[in-house]
Amino acid sequence: TVVCYGYSFGDEHINRVIEDMLTIPSAHLVIIAHGDPLDRIIRTYERLGRHAQVTLLIGDHLGDLQTLVDHYLPKPAIDRTTFRMAELLKARWGTAPVAGGDSDVSPANEGGSAS
Template identity: 80%
Template structure:
């Protein structure tokens, strides 16, 4: 997300329900763009346009510039703070690490809401109409982001257990200029290698599997290229240092599971 504003926005897709990415972005001072509109009780909009963030440089009028430190963010399987109320999908003010959701469902406008209305997919209790919305819009965003020339998709902690996502990736690889990079701690169920063989596009797929390459701290410190040194990166680095985020080694290695992971475009 430290790339200059003139380049295409980084796009992050996750199958996890939690809000760790949102929390990390907030600590780093990043802006995440999604399909929700509003501040007090954000509502999901299918008609969302390609909204972005701009600013006017000091002393210059009529020449807005793209704001740096912005990424597009999509939660393909819903979220713990999304709720279906009154035929609308709203995001509620659920604090990170809250022990129970019940107290936060008593806010004005959420009368009659309960935990069964949380938008988490898949859920056999949903009927066909609910299952199609809003997930059909989210997967449309995913397909539009990856199925285009020169796209590079990086998966981390994703073991290819979702056939909807796998089909989109398979379609993407029919474009010769695209590439898939798979980073995983291990492959206990063998799904990654099965998918690799099924796709049959060795030249377009890079596998980084193992407890060494799959360890996020090791990967960032030793293998990934350093971000461009621009004003935005410098400000982000200083902000993280002031909050004591950088330099802290993770005590527990992150392992991938069958239903959670991140996808970056």
């Protein structure tokens, strides 16, 4: 995925690279723009003809990065709740055992004897 933020598609040498990238079926282009007063973005979108591979986000409100982050971009995979849970588990059980490690005590077998 390539994200273009604020690029107006006025440079043909860059447009060619983007167009070449879209020949790869798994490639995706996300275009984020404050506006398109010269219709370059829409013309490029139509010319490319790969609508399933292109996402357009165009509007005045997208000029504000905080709005973009809060309402349009994906949230982090690890959030505060996950960090807090990890801290609580670490405080209760100590450092988590490594998978396949030699630790005899873990939450699953606490109180068991060593083999």
